[in-house]
Amino acid sequence: MRSLGNEAGRGISHWLVMIGCLLFSSLSLSQQLTGALSLRLGPGIGYPVSIELPSGTYIDITQRRNTWLLIRDERDEGGWAKIAEVGESGGLKERLAWRLTELKKESNGxxxxxxxxxxxxxxxxxxxxxxxxxxxxxxxxxxxxxxxxxxxxxxxxxxxxxxxxxxxxxxxxxxxxxxxxxxxxxxxxxxxxxxxxxxxxxxxxxxxxxxxxxxxxxxxxxxxxxxxxxxxxxxxxxxxxxxx
Amino acid sequence: MKNVFIVICLFSAMSAHADVDTLIYQPKILSPELKSDLDVAEYKWLLGLKLGQMLPENSDSSSKIGFSANYLIWEQWYATAQIDLNEWQLTPNTTESAIAWSVGAGYSVLQGAAYITDGLTLPWQMYAQLNVGEQSLKQASSTFASGALGWQLSNDNNYAALEWRHFQINDDRLKQLNSDKGYEWSITFGKYF
Known part of the structure; x- marks a missing residue:
């Protein structure tokens, strides 16, 4: 009886962990940097650099304004970086995928x-x-x-x-x-x-x-x-x- | 008839050389730089409430309130639409309300950092903006053009902007009073969406 109860408990905890992983992976866009990344105070090259994140830092991308992303590190310090720079520093998950792209898109004008x-x-x-x-x-x-x-x-x-x-x-x-x-x-x-x-x-x-x-x-x-x-x-x- | 004939000839020549896209679908590799479906909330709108004062030439100053909507287009460029309720003090004892709407474009000229307290430094930007539109004053509508310089301070998704604007209105009554142009200043509080 005890072993059956343990197995049932393990099964439930296994499913809870699975659901938790699925939930949290879809809520957060977290990634570890493979190179250094400079963050600016605002979304533009005219703003001064406010913080430099070293390689290995875990970052969250919380917002986008055109070609700029708002990045936060583990200590909740943040700043803005260009999408291309975040990609070069390993901040974006490389996702090579094939998809069908419409060249002639239907439009309502x-x-x-x-x-x-x-x-x-x-x-x-x-x-x-x-x-x-x-x-x-x-x-x-x-x-x-x-x-x-x-x-x-x-x-x-x-x-x-x-x-x-x-x-x-x-x-x-x-x-x-x-x-x-x-x-x-x-x-x-x-x-x-x-x-x-x-x-x-x-x-x-x-x-x-x-x-x-x-x-x-x-x-x-x-x-x-x-x-x-x-x-x-x-x-x-x-x-x-x-x-x- | 001669003109119409020339236009039809020009147009048929132009259509004959029009390219035809036969390819409708093609595979594409998503690279991080080009990935447009980045799963992050995108903020491209600025909506704000404006309070200010009009300073027309040869006329008393008067208050104004308004609403502005800006859309971030590309890099430092944005499109803007504004609607204002202006109070005109054309005679000493009476004021007249006018609704003015305008559309235009703006450019963020300078950016910088404002030190507020230890640990709080906020980004600011100086912008230039041109607007054209229409003002309805006592059932007479007239075209309206203006140019502005402003200073915007932001914190997260909130912003406050102080603006200085030169305007010109093509209104008969205002022209007679030599008050068809002047300046206005305003302060706007708004939010990024």
């Missing part, structure tokens, strides 16, 4: 905000960019208001985008839109003549994509009105955009 400038002032635009086979569709609302000038526009653009480097791209495209301007505005109409105009245009853009989630760029648009009677028929406008 991105929200794009733009600040633009043309001969009659500047304004803001908000759009939705949807990926398609060879580029993107952009549906956009624009609003510009100077002291007296009012301009509203609704447009649809098709932009073909190509990568220059891993983090930069250029794009070109064309669009169609309708605009409403007031009597003080002389974008597609004469002064004193409020009107609606249907316009077409082309766009060239250069952009940066520092991470997968965000992009920013500069673009130039050349617009021409199809229904303008005798006023200026073309407009050149500059845009700074931010998409997320």
């Amino acid at each position: 991105e929200v794009v905000g733009r600040w633009f400038n043309f001969n009659q002032g500047y304004g803001l635009a908000l759009g939705w960019k949807l990926p398609s086979d060879y580029g993107h569709w952009l549906f956009e609302i624009e609003k510009a208001s100077d002291a007296q000038v009012e301009w509203h526009s609704l447009a649809s653009w098709y932009l073909s985008q190509h990568n220059i480097t891993a983090h930069s791209y250029y794009s070109a495209g064309m669009g169609l839109g309708v605009a409403q301007e007031n009597s003080k505005s002389q974008i597609f109409s004469e002064y004193g003549d409020a009107q609606q105009a249907v316009y077409g245009g082309i766009e060239l853009a250069l952009g940066l994509r520092p991470t997968k989630q965000v992009n920013t760029g500069l673009s130039v648009r050349y617009l021409f009105a199809a229904s303008s009677a005798d006023a200026d028929e073309t407009v050149l406008s500059w845009y700074w955009s931010f998409g997320i």
Whole structure:
């Protein structure tokens, strides 16, 4: 009877140890350094080095801000280090694994905000960019208001985008839109003549994509009105955009 | 019609040279540097509450409160969105409330360490920021642009920032009073998320 009780006890303790190991291994990202690691006071190379951890120190990684990790040692002293430096010092578990990576990822598109400038002032635009086979569709609302000038526009653009480097791209495209301007505005109409105009245009853009989630760029648009009677028929406008 | 024809020609030439990605999946080795699924909590947002004072030209100073949201993009760069409630003292006896929203970008110019007490040294950073947006004052909305310099002190995931900002507003009434530009200072308390 005693031996049976001992076996049952050993079995239970064995399972408890197993569960404990599983639980704690998933909660903590602890690792022993194989080289020295300098920690900075903040997440940037401008911050001074606050502590240098020797090889063999056990560390915990508690937080990440972009390419920086917050590291704490066994005495709970901490600081920031670049992911690459933590990896070089053996602070990240080497995990060679094969996985399938999507090159063409399904996306719901991105929200794009733009600040633009043309001969009659500047304004803001908000759009939705949807990926398609060879580029993107952009549906956009624009609003510009100077002291007296009012301009509203609704447009649809098709932009073909190509990568220059891993983090930069250029794009070109064309669009169609309708605009409403007031009597003080002389974008597609004469002064004193409020009107609606249907316009077409082309766009060239250069952009940066520092991470997968965000992009920013500069673009130039050349617009021409199809229904303008005798006023200026073309407009050149500059845009700074931010998409997320 | 000539313009439309040129655009269609340009665009069809451009589409004809567009690259087609036929490879959809490819195997990849995860190295520690490239590993994006590092199992660590990531903090990329700063949300803060702002209190301050506006100092427009040729007009009395007035108080302001606001809310700011910053998103860390890459290295020292971040995107920012702000919404402020400004009190304008345009006549001696009356104040008018205005809501101003803006979006922009900022850069952390300098970083350093502030010695507080023995064993407590906190990181600080100086940042520069540009914003564009709109202000609604008495049902008239006008474009708004500003540039700021600020100093931020942080402790763990909390921060406090002191900011000095120059603004310009394209508002008819403010232009008539020569108060369409000026300075403002503010203090922000916030948290990293």
